[in-house]
Amino acid sequence: MSSRRRTSTAEGRELIGLLAMATALTALGIDLMLPAFDEIRADFDLGAGSTAVTGLVTAYFVGLGLGTVFYGPLADHKGRRWTMRLGLGIYVTGALLAAVAPTLPMVMLARFLWGMGAAGPRVVALAIVRDRFEGDAMSRTMSSLMAVFLLVPVLAPSLGALLLEVAPWRWLFVLCAAGALLVALWTRRLPETLAAEHRIPDLRFHRVKTATRLVLSSRTAVAYAAATVALYGVFASYLGSSEAIIGQALDSEEQFPIIFGALAGSMGVAAVLNGRIVSRFGTRSMVRGALSVYVVMTAVLLTVAVLTSGQPALWVFMPVMALLLASHAQLLPNLNTLAMAPMASVAGTASSVIGAAQLTLGAVLGGVLDRFFDGTILPLSIGFVLASVLTVAAVTVARRVPAEEVGLVVAGTEPST
Numbered sequence: 485m486s487s488r489r490r491t492s493t494a495e496g497r498e499l500i501g502l503l504a505m506a507t508a509l510t511a512l513g514i515d516l517m518l519p520a521f522d523e524i525r526a527d528f529d530l531g532a533g534s535t536a537v538t539g540l541v542t543a544y545f546v547g548l549g550l551g552t553v554f555y556g557p558l559a560d561h562k563g564r565r566w567t568m569r570l571g572l573g574i575y576v577t578g579a580l581l582a583a584v585a586p587t588l589p590m591v592m593l594a595r596f597l598w599g600m601g602a603a604g605p606r607v608v609a610l611a612i613v614r615d616r617f618e619g620d621a622m623s624r625t626m627s628s629l630m631a632v633f634l635l636v637p638v639l640a641p642s643l644g645a646l647l648l649e650v651a652p653w654r655w656l657f658v659l660c661a662a663g664a665l666l667v668a669l670w671t672r673r674l675p676e677t678l679a680a681e682h683r684i685p686d687l688r689f690h691r692v693k694t695a696t697r698l699v700l701s702s703r704t705a706v707a708y709a710a711a712t713v714a715l716y717g718v719f720a721s722y723l724g725s726s727e728a729i730i731g732q733a734l735d736s737e738e739q740f741p742i743i744f745g746a747l748a749g750s751m752g753v754a755a756v757l758n759g760r761i762v763s764r765f766g767t768r769s770m771v772r773g774a775l776s777v778y779v780v781m782t783a784v785l786l787t788v789a790v791l792t793s794g795q796p797a798l799w800v801f802m803p804v805m806a807l808l809l810a811s812h813a814q815l816l817p818n819l820n821t822l823a824m825a826p827m828a829s830v831a832g833t834a835s836s837v838i839g840a841a842q843l844t845l846g847a848v849l850g851g852v853l854d855r856f857f858d859g860t861i862l863p864l865s866i867g868f869v870l871a872s873v874l875t876v877a878a879v880t881v882a883r884r885v886p887a888e889e890v891g892l893v894v895a896g897t898e899p900s901t
Contacts, residue, residue: 571604794860
């Protein structure tokens with residue numbers, strides 16, 4: 485009996501490891517190329533400091549968001565493993581096309597396809613977590629995935645900068661394709677976690693529409709998802725403009741991989757601690773605490789930006805931004821958990837609808853915010869403050885939903901035929 489328990493534990497750890505690596509591919513597709521922005525500008529005859537390259541991040545996020553709409557129903561119909569493999573195949577195709585595209589618009593188009601591929605592993609990973617775990621255990625597992633996901637931004641920029649010393653920037657995209665191929669091989673060991681009673685028998689539109697209606701009928705899920713949209717929006721802007729902010733506003737261009745990695749490291753540490761704190765205090769308490777810190781730190785960042793004309797000293801910016809991003813990293817998995825909690829019967833579709841809103845709307849908001857970049861941290865600081873206000877409003881709405889409505893979809897039946 486103890487032997488079976490050890491085997492079960494080992495299998496569980498391997499499952500979480502596989503899901504973590506699959507979701508980490510999403511971050512790898514963004515962060516590995518950030519140090520290459522100057523080379524990309526030069527290759528396509530863009531001006532120094534041109535923000536046109538941020539479109540490579542936006543296009544990827546839009547593809548990521550739109551792709552989630554399709555993978556959720558597929559995951560509920562065809563199964564988790566088949567759907568993940570499909571997404572990995574599209575990921576590889578998009579990465580390789582981006583590596584050979586001759587113009588910036590064509591690279592952006594390939595990046596859009598690449599993002600659509602990255603959506604597959606992301607959606608399936610969330611659905612599998614919902615299949616296997618509930619409540620605080622689900623928060624702990626999502627925190628483990630988030631920790632690995634956030635380890636990529638710590639290492640990827642430095643790895644990208646190192647590779648740029650010996651190879652052109654396009655080889656960074658080839659490396660991403662190679663990583664996806666390795667994960668695809670690993671999925672041969674992935675168990676199917678979709679229960680037979682939760683499988684949608686076909687993909688006729690009215691079935692998918694009914695499942696989507698169940699998601700949208702939950703005010704709890706919609707409110708918490710709205711909070712994550714605001715957080716993803718400002719984070720997308722941070723990712724797209726981080727190279728310019730660190731290089732221009734902070735005058736630390738040469739240290740970009742180190743600075744970006746250190747800030748990402750604060751998010752990784754926070755995500756790891758989140759799993760332990762949630763076990764003791766619960767998901768909702770964790771959201772209250774992290775959101776309080778987030779609101780305070782966004783106000784501090786804006787104050788620093790105003791007092792320094794948007795160009796603070798590095799030693800002032802770093803601790804403020806590290807605490808802000810740490811609370812950001814703790815909010816996202818817990819808000820996702822609360823949004824997904826009522827969705828047991830339609831987990832795949834729920835992860836699609838919620839993920840599409842987060843990433844697509846977040847990418848649009850982030851792209852709009854990027855347009856206001858003026859060589860200082862002031863626009864980003866204002867964006868963080870607005871995100872904190874919207875998140876507080878959305879969480880407040882969610883908490884006012886009657887308890888019986890929160891359990892509506894959990895207690896409900898499958899989408900009607």
